[in-house]
Amino acid sequence: MLQLLRYYEILLDYSSLLFYNILAMSGYYYIFTYGCQMNVHESEKIAGLLREIGYVQSSDCETADVIVFNTCCIRDTAEKKILGNIGDVKHLKKNNPSLIVAVVGCMTQQKGIAESLKNKFPFVNIILGTHNIEELPKLVSDIDNKIIKRQISVSSEDNPEICETMPIYRTSGTNAWVNIMYGCNNFCTYCIVPYVRGRERSRAPETILSEIKNLLANGYKEITLLGQNVDSYSYEGYDFAYLLEKISEIGGKFRVRFMTSHPKDFNGKVIDIIKNSPNICNNIHLPVQSGSNRILGLMNRRYTRERYLEIIDEIYDKIPSAGITSDIMVGFPTETDEDFQDTLSLTERVRFSNAFTFVYSPRNGTVAAGMEQLPYSVKRERIKTLVALQNKISAEKSLDYIDNIEEILVEDVNPKKPGTVCGRTESGRLVTFSGEKALIGEFVNVKITSAKSSALWGVKE
Ligand code: SAH
Ligand code: SF4
Ligand code: F3S
Numbered sequence: 257m258l259q260l261l262r263y264y265e266i267l268l269d270y271s272s273l274l275f276y277n278i279l280a281m282s283g284y285y286y287i288f289t290y291g292c293q294m295n296v297h298e299s300e301k302i303a304g305l306l307r308e309i310g311y312v313q314s315s316d317c318e319t320a321d322v323i324v325f326n327t328c329c330i331r332d333t334a335e336k337k338i339l340g341n342i343g344d345v346k347h348l349k350k351n352n353p354s355l356i357v358a359v360v361g362c363m364t365q366q367k368g369i370a371e372s373l374k375n376k377f378p379f380v381n382i383i384l385g386t387h388n389i390e391e392l393p394k395l396v397s398d399i400d401n402k403i404i405k406r407q408i409s410v411s412s413e414d415n416p417e418i419c420e421t422m423p424i425y426r427t428s429g430t431n432a433w434v435n436i437m438y439g440c441n442n443f444c445t446y447c448i449v450p451y452v453r454g455r456e457r458s459r460a461p462e463t464i465l466s467e468i469k470n471l472l473a474n475g476y477k478e479i480t481l482l483g484q485n486v487d488s489y490s491y492e493g494y495d496f497a498y499l500l501e502k503i504s505e506i507g508g509k510f511r512v513r514f515m516t517s518h519p520k521d522f523n524g525k526v527i528d529i530i531k532n533s534p535n536i537c538n539n540i541h542l543p544v545q546s547g548s549n550r551i552l553g554l555m556n557r558r559y560t561r562e563r564y565l566e567i568i569d570e571i572y573d574k575i576p577s578a579g580i581t582s583d584i585m586v587g588f589p590t591e592t593d594e595d596f597q598d599t600l601s602l603t604e605r606v607r608f609s610n611a612f613t614f615v616y617s618p619r620n621g622t623v624a625a626g627m628e629q630l631p632y633s634v635k636r637e638r639i640k641t642l643v644a645l646q647n648k649i650s651a652e653k654s655l656d657y658i659d660n661i662e663e664i665l666v667e668d669v670n671p672k673k674p675g676t677v678c679g680r681t682e683s684g685r686l687v688t689f690s691g692e693k694a695l696i697g698e699f700v701n702v703k704i705t706s707a708k709s710s711a712l713w714g715v716k717e
Pocket of ligand 3: 294362
């Protein structure tokens with residue numbers, strides 16, 4: 257089915273090309289995407305919008321007529337990279353003076369940044385914030401038709417209405433991303449997201465359910481629900497557990513994943529639904545950030561180390577095969593060696609199957625940016641120690657899979673090793689085994705035969 261879907265998409269691409277060649281083929285787009293899964297999905301919406309006005313995807317930015325930078329500002333490293341990449345496309349305007357360059361998303365939404373981007377990059381034509389992406393096609397057309405040259409449009413509205421009519425051009429293979437909510441109310445003191453994404457807004461359950469049914473009817477085998485804090489999903493009294501239960505009641509064979517969960521809102525009801533619903537994956541991303549109660553307090557995370565461990569124990573107690581992953585940060589202002597030791601001991605105790613580890617990066621306008629900062633040399637040593645510990649745990653946990661028979665949803669061929677394909681276990685571990693392209697989109701039982709760090713290999717049963 258999925259093969260068929262892809263084939264149709266290719267056909268559709270060529271036919272739309274022919275159609276637009278005769279009528280209105282406007283040119284090629286190229287999108288640079290940075291940041292979280294939410295942004296990856298947003299780029300699918302940007303692609304959908306551009307395709308509606310006759311643009312088709314270009315294989316590289318050199319041949320594009322519209323280049324979009326869909327930005328992130330979660331850490332300084334992300335911002336620096338993006339600024340460098342924007343600067344790098346300036347020369348393309350020499351060969352193609354009608355090239356349109358747009359910068360959109362989280363970075364532009366920060367105070368004063370749209371204005372400074374406008375001054376720093378005079379060749380950028382469009383700057384849009386996170387709340388008004390749907391203006392993109394009109395602006396691109398207006399620039400293309402020489403009605404305007406440049407436009408900056410960033411809305412400071414904290415509670416914008418959710419746009420339910422945005423076209424989506426999906427490029428994520430067997431998996432389809434589905435937003436269940438937007439924004440964040442938590443104001444963790446290190447985090448810029450609430451300032452650039454506005455307050456929490458949840459989509460209606462019936463809209464989400466009908467989108468999912470549609471996707472399944474079109475051959476998608478895995479749905480990933482997206483939200484900054486999915487556990488605080490709330491729509492007219494319906495909560496996340498209700499939504500998960502309704503989704504699990506849809507018939508047929510498919511998988512559901514969701515991210516991100518927040519320990520202050522995660523609860524036993526959700527654990528029970530995961531346990532009792534074969535379609536809801538036992539893969540839980542539950543960022544802890546720190547193992548020190550003092551630092552968790554300063555971060556405004558609103559749970560303690562003890563409460564976090566209680567949730568972990570409940571998950572492993574009810575679902576022993578669960579794959580729990582996390583985000584962990586080092587170098588938060590005032591973090592002492594003792595605080596850091598608490599993070600290491602929590603990491604040892606939980607034994608995450610994988611963790612994203614970050615060095616704290618001060619973000620303008622957040623509370624923590626005004627606190628006393630640690631020297632980079634301390635942060636660097638701590639991240640090295642944490643990464644080494646987590647790598648050791650991931651490798652050890654991989655060995656637990658050996659001889660297991662795991663159901664794998666095949667996602668892709670392994671480009672580095674012809675004749676092999678890869679996909680994930682229900683718990684989220686990547687497995688490679690011998691197989692052909694035709695298996696993509698199929699559920700296959702695989703016996704795990706070997707493991708190296710967090711990667712697993714196996715043979716088809
Ligand atoms: N809403 C999710 C994810 C937010 S961003 C959550 O609450 O967990 C993803 C991760 O980036 C966060 O979990 C955090 O670990 C990291 N992060 C956020 N702000 C950061 C900062 N200023 N410096 C370093 N890492 C940061
Ligand atoms: Fe940022 Fe905290 Fe919201 Fe996650 S929950 S997006 S870390 S403020
Ligand atoms: Fe980055 Fe915005 Fe996501 S800041 S992490 S792209 S919500």
